[in-house]
Amino acid sequence: MTIPNEATFPVASPGSSVRPPASGVPRLLPRTPDGKPGRVPQDLAAHQGTHGSLPYRGGAGRLIGELQAAGLTGRGGAAFPAHRKLQAVFDAARVTGRQPVVVANGAESEPASDKDATLLWLAPHLVLDGLQLAAEAVGAGRAVLYARAASQGRRQGPLDSLNEALARRRDARLDRVPVRVVQAPPRFLAGQETALISHLDGGPAIPAFIPPRPAERGLGNAPTLISNVETLAHMALVARHGPDWFRAIGTRPEPGSMLCTVRRGDGAPRIIEVAIGAPLSVLLARSSSPVLIGGYHGTWVPASLATPLTLDNASLARAGARVGSGIVITLPPDRCGLIETAQVVRYLALESAGQCGPCLNGLPRIAAAMAQIASGRPRRGVRADVERWAGLVTGRGACHHPDGTARLVRSALTVFADEADLHERGRCSASRHAAPFLPVPQATARIEADWR
Amino acid sequence: MNAASSSTWMWYASRATGVVALLLLTAVALLGLMVSRQARLADLPRFAVTGLHRNLSLLAVAFLLLHVLTAVADGYVTIALDSAVIPFTSRYERLWLGIGAVGLDLFLAVIITSLLRGHLGRRAWYAVHLLSYASWPIAFAHSVGSSGDMQSGWMLLLAVACAAALAAGITWRVRAAARDLPRAQRVHALMAELHARKPRAGAQ
Numbered sequence: 006m007t008i009p010n011e012a013t014f015p016v017a018s019p020g021s022s023v024r025p026p027a028s029g030v031p032r033l034l035p036r037t038p039d040g041k042p043g044r045v046p047q048d049l050a051a052h053q054g055t056h057g058s059l060p061y062r063g064g065a066g067r068l069i070g071e072l073q074a075a076g077l078t079g080r081g082g083a084a085f086p087a088h089r090k091l092q093a094v095f096d097a098a099r100v101t102g103r104q105p106v107v108v109a110n111g112a113e114s115e116p117a118s119d120k121d122a123t124l125l126w127l128a129p130h131l132v133l134d135g136l137q138l139a140a141e142a143v144g145a146g147r148a149v150l151y152a153r154a155a156s157q158g159r160r161q162g163p164l165d166s167l168n169e170a171l172a173r174r175r176d177a178r179l180d181r182v183p184v185r186v187v188q189a190p191p192r193f194l195a196g197q198e199t200a201l202i203s204h205l206d207g208g209p210a211i212p213a214f215i216p217p218r219p220a221e222r223g224l225g226n227a228p229t230l231i232s233n234v235e236t237l238a239h240m241a242l243v244a245r246h247g248p249d250w251f252r253a254i255g256t257r258p259e260p261g262s263m264l265c266t267v268r269r270g271d272g273a274p275r276i277i278e279v280a281i282g283a284p285l286s287v288l289l290a291r292s293s294s295p296v297l298i299g300g301y302h303g304t305w306v307p308a309s310l311a312t313p314l315t316l317d318n319a320s321l322a323r324a325g326a327r328v329g330s331g332i333v334i335t336l337p338p339d340r341c342g343l344i345e346t347a348q349v350v351r352y353l354a355l356e357s358a359g360q361c362g363p364c365l366n367g368l369p370r371i372a373a374a375m376a377q378i379a380s381g382r383p384r385r386g387v388r389a390d391v392e393r394w395a396g397l398v399t400g401r402g403a404c405h406h407p408d409g410t411a412r413l414v415r416s417a418l419t420v421f422a423d424e425a426d427l428h429e430r431g432r433c434s435a436s437r438h439a440a441p442f443l444p445v446p447q448a449t450a451r452i453e454a455d456w457r
Numbered sequence: 458m459n460a461a462s463s464s465t466w467m468w469y470a471s472r473a474t475g476v477v478a479l480l481l482l483t484a485v486a487l488l489g490l491m492v493s494r495q496a497r498l499a500d501l502p503r504f505a506v507t508g509l510h511r512n513l514s515l516l517a518v519a520f521l522l523l524h525v526l527t528a529v530a531d532g533y534v535t536i537a538l539d540s541a542v543i544p545f546t547s548r549y550e551r552l553w554l555g556i557g558a559v560g561l562d563l564f565l566a567v568i569i570t571s572l573l574r575g576h577l578g579r580r581a582w583y584a585v586h587l588l589s590y591a592s593w594p595i596a597f598a599h600s601v602g603s604s605g606d607m608q609s610g611w612m613l614l615l616a617v618a619c620a621a622a623l624a625a626g627i628t629w630r631v632r633a634a635a636r637d638l639p640r641a642q643r644v645h646a647l648m649a650e651l652h653a654r655k656p657r658a659g660a661q
Contacts, residue, residue, distance in 0.1 A: 211640075214579075351648070354644060354648060355644055355645065355648065357644045358640065359640045359641065359642075359643035359644045360640060362495060362503070365643055365644060365647070366647070368644070369644055369647040369648045369651055370651060372648065372651075373648070373651035373652060376652070449645075450641045451641055451642065451645065452639065452641050452642075453639055453640060453641050455641060456641065
């Protein structure tokens with residue numbers, strides 16, 4: 006198929022009376038009249054007042070070239086180019102003759118993250134606009150919004166408010182494809198693409214081996230586009246303001262802005278929208294404590310190494326880290342990184358689907374060894390065991406759960422090596438009575454129904 | 458008929474390769490049961506058990522082909538090549554050779570789908586692979602039924618040993634599956650076990 010030249014399509018929608026906003030942040034999250042980040046959910050009227058009408062492109066495939074020009078990458082963590090994903094689904098639809106499905110992935114099953122729930126809460130219509138535009142671009146006949154049920158400190162569950170938003174859109178006859186809202190089970194792997202497909206097809210939210218890729222054979226065997234909700238919101242802005250506007254901030258290989266979940270102390274995290282390539286230090290606490298970048302499949306980085314970095318994969322790679330889904334956590338000085346990591350690894354092990362040998366057999370062993378290292382007086386050689394097991398489980402599962410867990414554990418053993426020496430002498434630098442800092446859900450799957 | 462086919466060596470070769478093929482098929486079946494349970498054999502890693510299962514099955518194909526070709530080429534009795542694969546068409550020992558042909562066809566189906574596994578869905582491959590459970594008893598019936606050798610003496614013992622080994626293997630397989638924890642409980646069980654275990658000083 007040929008990608009139409011993006012110049013042949015109007016950048017702003019025909020009836021739009023809204024002039025392009027300033028290209029800086031925040032772009033996705035609502036602003037107060039004085040330009041500060043707003044904290045009030047944007048209803049349909051406010052959304053249309055800010056962003057204008059929904060700029061349908063009038064045919065499948067047309068938005069794809071614009072997304073390529075914009076250089077938009079997936080904000081779910083993998084940073085895969087959005088246009089290539091859409092193109093794969095578009096092509097698969099032509100080859101198979103099946104009408105595609107589009108899924109907005111708001112499972113956000115990473116406990117440390119809250120950016121997708123916040124976006125769905127504050128700017129649901131931007132995501133739903135993106136969902137319709139993506140559906141049009143790949144020629145989909147239906148769409149699914151997959152979101153988690155629990156929300157941190159909000160009165161209304163996100164599913165209710167999303168159904169309400171969809172009802173308003175139905176009244177206004179905005180949407181061209183029907184959208185079904187589905188609740189994601191509270192499992193760490195629920196947002197993984199093949200687990201998502203399995204759940205939406207009525208099975209347990211458990212990863213499967215690929216191929217087939219969801220883009221070729223996904224939901225009900227139809228070509229399926231699975232896109233993070235933030236990525237869809239960016240698509241809605243690219244469709245309105247064009248690739249050049251999108252590229253006005255960010256770096257050349259990684260343009261635009263991204264939502265970050267920032268934790269610098271106890272209590273609720275802050276959701277901050279930053280330009281990609283911004284100094285990482287704006288997201289860090291002013292302390293010399295290590296930083297966890299990328300969440301529970303991410304990497305611990307010492308403060309001295311983290312402070313000069315910028316928030317983009319090219320820079321973070323120097324510290325062996327990746328932007329991921331934008332989780333940046335500074336460890337409070339009174340907490341022990343080994344204790345924190347051990348309880349996260351225990352959670353990750355318990356969240357294994359228990360179907361691939363390396364994960365089923367490896368992660369519990371790594372978790373038990375980390376618990377020993379954290380609890381003080383570990384036996385000799387246990388750190389070497391963890392290193393060896395981490396190497397053994399990497400790259401051998403149906404999904405990347407063992408790989409991500411191994412990455413977290415290895416970086417913890419490197420960054421907290423001095424602390425581990427201290428533990429071997431029966432001491433710990435953290436205050437003894439501090440409660441665990443990193444959020445870890447206590448309810449893990451006990452029966453098969455917990456995966457549904 | 459050439460000189461070779463009028464001598465008896467090909468007849469013996471056919472019988473010998475048939476016996477070896479039965480032994481190999483028994484080993485392949487036992488290894489397959491182990492692979493399906495992700496069991497380990499002695500100190501071999503699991504992938505080596507899978508590798509052994511695959512390689513011995515290919516070796517069994519080679520012996521089966523020799524078994525069939527020597528039987529066909531041998532001039533003592535007349536067996537058409539097509540009756541080796543088309544069941545119950547042989548004029549000689551129609552029943553027992555027919556059963557052998559059925560067993561061979563089933564085995565070839567299992568082998569060919571396994572070689573093409575990358576192009577098949579897992580379910581389709583697995584459905585065909587279940588035919589192994591039919592192909593072994595059929596091959597066994599052919600071995601004992603078509604050959605007077607295997608009905609007495611140490612050859613009979615060998616046949617009984619093969620059957621007993623496979624019966625034991627299937628019993629083990631079924632009982633192990635019955636003991637299986639549901640998927641959602643496997644990690645919990647292992648974690649509980651690891652936490653209950655006392656740290657072993659200096660252990661690997």
